[in-house]
Amino acid sequence: MKLSRKYFRTFGVASVAGALSLTMVTASGASSGGLAAGAPVKIGISLSLSGDFSADGLAFQQGYKLWAADVNKAGGLLGHKVVLDIVSDASSPTQVVTNYQKLVSSDKVNLTFGPFSSLLSLPAGKTLSRYGYALVEGAGGGPSVFQAGLHNIFDVSLPVANNLMPFATWITSLPKSVRPTSVAYVTSNDPFTQPQLTTIEGTLSKAGIKQVYNKVFPAEVTDFTPIADAVAAAKPQVVVLGSTDVPTVSAFMQAFEQSGFSPKVFIATGGPDQGSTFIKAVGASNANGIMVPNAWYGGSANPLSKKMVAEYIKQYGGTAAGVSSDVVEAYSVGEVVAQAVKATGGFDNKKIIAYLHSGAVLSSAQGPVKFNSVGENVTPTAFTFQWQGSKFVQVNPVHDPNSVKVLFPKPAWGK
């Protein structure tokens, strides 16, 4: 009996250890780093192909596909053809978790690329950290993503907290005689937008610009007119709108125009950077003078950007000004991961994570990329861009050689 119990105990321990080892090997299939010759490298991505972020999700899909096509044309990653396994999360933070679990456990992808927005990148990063996967993403720059203390998440784009600082510096540098005297802050309760507005409130206030409206609205709002009317009734000279998409910006613009209100300065954190999608929704004449912060635009002189823009136009048509910044953010994710794979000589996520944390400076269509300990890209500079006629131009920092003169005050609607 004793012998039997000991036998079963030993057998049980061995079985559990075996099962655990098997699970670890299976779960970190990518950690082996090696792929059979000729086998494709599978990259799992959850994208918002429906729901609130669907327009951004589509642009991200274009960016990822463009990158994959370029890599495969050049012989693949370490000789392995890149296959993208894209699933839709319907813009849901719950679904994104399920998707990445499926991509890793069931689809056995080798690498993972990020979804759209900070709202989805954070739960995605948390999920993938449990599997030991690196999550390299291009649209999760909200402070909450980096404050989570995750070791596996890397944002190749500009951290958003300081996005509006060049704009604030420009406003406060204006001579007092022409400097605006009042400002309204109105923002969606989104981790991408809110921190940007909070950062500049103190700077503008110190410069004597009075805050006449400051409200947050829920992301699920469908009718922005009463909020925009309330902003218009406060008659601010500057409107800072915390938005993530085109419909929000276009609704505010329409309501402002109908209220007979045209601010001297109108900047939105997201939407005007979506190129032709934005222009189609609001009309080119209404877009004149609208500003948006970002780190990249279609006219960037970066050779990698020029190459990507040319390929994009060849494949999808349009102009450089019409290329959404989402496209380059996705494309840059691919570029950074490709360099990490090459440097580590395989698809081992553990090695890739260590490499990305090593302080190596990588290149991308958005510019140089270097990660700090929490995965923020520390190299990019924030710029402010503005629609001037049908052109999307860089206007801030004012002393940057690529900046053109700000169109100030913003022309009346339709002019």
Next chain:
Amino acid sequence: MNATALLSAAKDGILTGSVYALMATGLTLIFGVMDIINIAQGILVILGAYLSYALQVHWHIDLFVGLLITIPTMFLVGVVIERLFFRRLTGPERTGMSILVTYAVSLLIEGALNMIFSVNDVQLQGSYVNKSFAIGSVHFGFIYVAGFVLAVVLLSALYFMLYRTRFGVSVRASVADQTSAALVGIDVKRVSTIVFGIGVAVTAAGGMIYGATNAFNASTSYDLISRLLTIIVLGGMGSLGGALLAGVGMVFVGDMVGVIWSPVWSSMSYFVVLAVVLLVRPQGLFGKQSARVA
């Protein structure tokens, strides 16, 4: 907060609420006659908006003139959906099953719209879309006023049809008791088909106004349907007057809360109103107390 902001919010609530009431009317009418909860009403509103968009972009047809084409088209869409999916849906599980079936219809239409128009947001344009006039310090957008007038005209026409025509008598008889209506010679199936068509046809008008005041894509339907369902539950399932009052009332309350307190609470205010009303009147404001047996 100032008086202009308050007056503007009140104006927005009434004008926008009337358009939501129009969209919700189709939903409540369909439920009243057929016991079908049409989850696809949101995507049908967006389909109506896309039809106006296609007419405008490809044939340069004005948004309001285009309604002469889109309303009959959406009526036919409704008739086809009813014939294909609901004619055979009978029995005690009909209402529950209708949720699944209309959800499937919704997904089919959403997929088709994404394929045809892509997921990029579009907005209906027109020379008058951004124009407005002022009364005192309050500005009235032409498109919102036109939407309000359109909603009043169409709701009045629906009311006239229901209470002043023989067909309306058949509809009301079917709403009250389908079996009895059939016994007195009313062709309940035909009534159902036409009512479903009318319920869908009103989405053409609602969709056009919505698309002219908001950028949209197929996914916008999810936000719409949640609001429309809230409206008809508050107004009382199957009640036209209830949909009208609830549509205007809920948007009005939400807009006022957004200005007086904070926009964060405006969406929540709908549900607070709904919860309070349902505690007092579980059947909604104008709903019938006893459930009808199909």
